[in-house]
Structures are given as structure tokens and as C-alpha cells.
Amino acid sequence: MITGERMAAVDENAAALGVSQKQLMESSGNAVARAVREVAEPDSSVAVVAGRGNNGGDAFVAVRFLEKYDVTTLLLGRADRIGTDIARENWTALQNAGYDTQEVTDSSEFDLPDCDVVVDAMLGTGISGDLREPAATAAEAINAADATVVAVDVPSGFDADGGEVADNAVEADRVVTFHDTKPGLAELEAELAVADIGIPAAAERDVGPGDISLARPDGREGRPYVIGGGPYTGAPALASQAALRAGAELAFVAAPESVAGEIQGYAEDLIVQPYENEILTPDVAEDLLETAEEYDNVVVIGPGLGTDDETLEATRGFLSSYSGTAVVDADALEVVPEIETDATLVCTPNRGELARMGGPDTDDLAAVADEIESFAAELGHLVLAKGENDVITDGERTRVSRSGTVGMKVGGTGDTLAGIVAALLEGAEPMDAAAAGAQVNGLAGERLAERHEHGYLASELLGELPAVLWGGDDE
Ligand SMILES: NC(=O)C1=CN([C@@H]2O[C@H](COP(=O)(O)OP(=O)(O)OC[C@H]3O[C@@H](n4cnc5c(N)ncnc54)[C@H](O)[C@@H]3O)[C@@H](O)[C@H]2O)[C@H](O)CC1
């Protein structure tokens, strides 16, 4: 099962692996033609009703595989308004090759020919809400027609993310969906076929550009709250700055007053909130818990906290009572296996921390991804295990992020990762935020390594994050 928006991410990953959208469209269209042949008689007439997106594009491909039938293709809208190159190229091929096509620019012009089969290629996973004109009029005519209706990917008007069906949606007899079923499809009356369209497994398993598109904040959102510092001051400063660079609106740091000034000194952009103590104690943790619950923040707990018994007790208490989302990093990780909590925890252990938590003890994390998945299932929380390749798993789904370079084995890169994940968690599901966060942190390192193989600093990753997340002119 995959949602429409995650399907788009997988498509983007496939393209990055070298399997282009146009190749996928050719496979999709071929699958649609196969379904039509299954319901059509040799002399059947077929009406293709196509939208201006890639859903329509799939049907333009299908037409080339239905030469034996009497096929008419109706495009809802003007050809020069077709929304993607690959759909337009397939429309133009039909024009050049003399296929029977019509542009319907106004609902009143829409006249569904008498036919045995209708291919519903108006809207797929790119839609939102009830059908707008002329799709609405077309859907009404399709539903009223005495023909077998074959829907491309999903019936037009079906929401592939949540499974809702628009009131004026097409009622299909058959649905040919691509790669994997979508939420709610199996509940429809229609006969469902899931067509393999040649997407490599790596496009789903390995984290890629599609995952960054999916988790990228569109604008400033979120106010991560970093609870760190004590013996160390660099870690919380790096984590909170990384959160700002990855899209957070504000970044708070709660730290002992003895080091708060030092942390503030790293960056005026941070909002450092000192607490009276040399270290994090249980009663301080209770105050911070109140603040965290009040502001509905994503919390990052651990960077620079140290392993003093009282601090660990405080961390145990905080995480047991907290009910929001927390990135747990560094020394705070050791309390996670010991506690019960309603919080959503995203644990970011390195190889040693993973082993100490009870996970597999090996350098090659990708090779033991299944074991890490079982460990996360048992732990009951999401694990982002950091290594040369990072393994991200919630105990059911497991991804591998292969970005990064050997030069990133330098102090602080785990802190920037924690901050990036916290920022992405403000607007994305935990698995998506953790996978994209791991990928983004690594890509920032790759950008630095293009200039010098070694010798760069975790603090230099910060300046690379906006380009990795939002692109922009590279110097
Ligand atoms: N891996 C795969 O699954 C592949 C799927 N393919 C096909 O691509 C479509 C998604 O295409 P996309 O261009 O994103 O959007 P759509 O074609 O679904 O529709 C967008 C189109 O419709 C207009 N629109 C949006 N909302 C409405 C509305 N409520 N009423 C009327 N019109 C609406 C919008 O303006 C756009 O023009 C997927 O379903 C598959 O069929 C790829 O071809 C190959 C890989």
C-alpha cells in the first residue's frame, strides 16, 4: 500500500536511479492497454477520456497499444495546456501518427461517443477535491454510459492519499493502479489490478531526492526545543542551528546557566533559555517538560547532556512523561530501552550507541538492516542508526540512506543530523522526516567533500543545508 504523494517520491527516486518518468509512463500505458484488451471484444469501440496531467499521458501511451480497436481520444482542455512534457510528447505522437483525437475545451462540447469501453484517464494521484469542469461533466457522462469503464491508476475523483471518493467521481468497473495499491482502492466495487511498471526496489528502499521533496518544509515552520548542554556546549549549538537551517522558524536551547552564555555566543539566532543548575536534574526536567508540552514543540534531547547519574534520571523522567515528539541523541539514548512512554521517539544512535542499546554491533549497518528493524520493533520506537550508510526503521518499514562521505566522521555531524530531523518532524511523518534528515545531512557533507576530501567541520555543514533542501545557485 502506498499513498499518492509517496508514489511521487518513489517516481523521483526512480528517475534519479536512471529510470525516467517517461519510461514509467510507457509501462503504465502498456498496462492500461492490457486491461482494455481483457474487457474488449475484437471489434470493440474504445473512448479514452484524458486529463492534462500524467494520468492522461498514460492513456495516450495506451492508445498506441490498442491499434486493433476503434479508439477515439478526447482531451479535456487545450493541448497547449497539457501539464507535463512527457504527457505532451505522447499526445503529439498521437497527432503525428494520425490517431483519432479531439480537444474538448468547454464542458458543453463534451459528447461521449457510443462505445463499448471507456478509459478514465482524467485524474490520477495529482488531484484534490471534487472534480472541476469539464471533468465533472465528463464523469457524469461516463457513469451514465452503457460501457465498461477502465480507470487509469485510480478512478477520477478518488483521493489516493486518504482514500476519500469525491461525490462526482467516476464509478469504474476496473482499476489499473501502478506499482502498489493505494489506500481505499481495495474497498471500491471495481476489479483492481496492480501493474508492475518497472520501478527498481532501490527507489523505495534507498532514500533519494523524492524523500527530500516529500519532507521539505515549504516555508518556516516549527520551533524545535533542544535540551542539551552541561559538560559540552558545541552539540546543542550545532543541533539548534541545524534546525534553523533546515527550516525551523525558531530554535530554543535549554541549558545550565553556567554554559548558556557560551552557547548563545555561538549564534545570535538561537534562543537560549538558562536553567539554574550545573547539570540537568529531575526537578529542572519537570519545568522543561511543562514548557515543551505548552509550546507543542519537537524536542531534541541529548546533545552535550553528559552521563551524570542525575542527568540520566532527569532524562528518564522527562521522556517517560513527555507525550510529544522527541529526537533522542547521544547519551540520552541509553535510557530509552528502560522506559515506557507515550511520546514518539526518533532515536539517532551511532554504531556504539546502537550496540549499547541492545541493537546489532557492526560497522556495516545496511547489511544488518533486518536486525535493526527487529530491534526497533522491540524497542517500540523509530531508530535512525547512523553509519557509512544510515538505516532508518520504525520496526515495520526500513529505508537506507547512502548519502555522506568518509570525511563526515568528525565530531558534531550527529548533532547537525538531530537538528535537521527535528526541523523536518514539524511538517512530515517521523519515518519521512528521519529518512530525509539522514539524506540531507549526508548530501551537505558531499557538497563540502567536493571542495576538500577531508578537513571540513560539522559546523560547515550548516551553510550547505539550504542548498540541499531548497536548491539554489551554487557558487
Ligand atoms: N509511478 C506511478 O504511479 C506513475 C504514475 N503516473 C501517472 O501520473 C499520474 C499523476 O499525474 P499528475 O500529472 O501528477 O496529475 P493527474 O494527471 O492525476 O491530474 C492532475 C491534473 O488534473 C488537474 N486537476 C487537479 N485537480 C482537479 C480537479 N479536482 N478537477 C479537475 N481537474 C483537476 C490538474 O490541474 C492537473 O492538470 C498518476 O495518477 C498516474 O496515472 C505516471 O505517468 C507514471 C508513473
Ligand SMILES: [K+]
Ligand atoms: K483516472
